[in-house]
Amino acid sequence: MAGNPDFDLFQLPAEHQELRAAIRGLSEKEIAPYAKDVDEKERFPQEALDALVASGFNAIHVPEEFDGQGADSVATCIVIEEVARVCGSSSLIPAVNKLGTMGLILSGSDELKRQVLPSIAAGEAMASYALSEREAGSDAASMRTRAKADGDDWVLNGGKCWITNGGVSTWYTVMAVTDPDKGANGISAFIVHKDDPGFSIAGYEHKLGIKGSPTAELAFENCRIPGDRIIGEPGTGFKTALQTLDHTRPTIGAQAVGIAQGALDVAIDYVKERKQFGKRIADFQAIQFMVADMAMRLEAARLMVYTAAARAERGEKNLGFISSASKCFASDVAMDVTTDAVQLLGGAG
CATH class of the missing domain: 1.10.540.10 (Acyl-CoA dehydrogenase/oxidase, N-terminal domain)
Structure with a gap:
């Protein structure tokens, strides 16, 4: 392994x-x-x-x-x-x-x-990733959170949003601007601890699903962290952020594959038991075609996710496409398969 x-x-x-x-x-x-x-x-x-x-x-x-x-x-x-x-x-x-x-x-x-x-x-702590802001989602380089050197420390001001597991994590990888004149090359990455002075949870999102994982907004008000908590050199944070996403987008593809597999398993069990017109609905060819299509798309998504993960493990360059594609494709498949599963379950869906 x-x-x-x-x-x-x-x-x-x-x-x-x-x-x-x-x-x-x-x-x-x-x-x-x-x-x-x-x-x-x-x-x-x-x-x-x-x-x-x-x-x-x-x-x-x-x-x-x-x-x-x-x-x-x-x-x-x-x-x-x-x-x-x-x-x-x-x-x-x-x-x-x-x-x-x-x-x-x-x-x-x-x-x-x-x-x-x-x-x-050891399981004593969890970690979260803090890149996005309300006005800097897809355009992450336009972030407004700032970090300034102050003696041996760094002081952060600003906020981050849509932070998965925010509030339950102990450590946060936070991207902040250290040189506003350099654009993306003026962004640095830091590790913030939940107990650092000036750090707080500003609120939580209300979501349609995955409700057990808190999605939080983070606030930094003169948040002071030790100088050695910068990741790499100043100005390398945006590169670190993008490399992180290249290596971790397949994990969200894996989540989507798992959700789809769970839905398919439930649907198959149901159609084998549910009877209509004197026989199991699994015996109707239209149902069989639908289940086969679900399984086919799911297996394609799984293979794409594993391929992206293996290429990341090998340290291949230009991971951006395959990692993004695996996440996108698997997410689309999860939507298709879960929707089809609801249809197969009929009124029980």
Whole structure:
């Protein structure tokens, strides 16, 4: 599972198949029973976090030298996929732990990694990623959050929005402008701790789904952090942000694949049991065609996600297209498959 980028095109290695079996068993036993309650009450899935931490699946991507398992990108996607199969909110625990630490892993100093990563691996802390702002979503380079050097410290002012797992995470990778005259080359990346003075949670979003994962707005009011909490050199933050997304978009594709798989599994079980006109609806050819199309699109999405993850693991250049495409395609497939599943369940949908 650790550091193996050589994947057969049509068959995952045995260790990845064993990993899937282990995380599927855990998910069905210790996460699925709470999924409905998590969604209905819009509460954080603490049971899932406890189960993932106890089993070591909360952040398997953390390198071994920082007390992690050093799992490769495909293994991480498998974990996220299998958790998402039973609970979309819970799958964002391992997914966002990777998103929130990837920039640090790629570009941070060993000293800063030692400050942060062991606590993530141990399950003592979680991480989030803070790039977007209300007026700087897709156009992230137009962000307004500022960071200024003050003695040995940095002082941040501004805000970030749509931050997944905001409020439950301990560490936040935050992008801020350090030189306004340089545009994207004037953005730097920092690690902020939830207890840093001047940091606060300004509010939460009300969402249509994935309600167990809080989506928060962050505020920085003269937020003072130690000078060694910058990731890389000043001005390299936007590059770090984009590299982070290249490596982590497949994880959201994996979440989408898992959600779609869960929906397909429910639909197949239902059509095998539901009877109309004297026979199971699974025996009607139109239903069979629909299920086959769902499965076909789902498998294509899964292969695209795994391919993107494997290419990221190999450190290939120009990951932007395949990582973005895998996330987009898998998300579209999840929408199609879940919608079709609702139709197959009829009135029970």
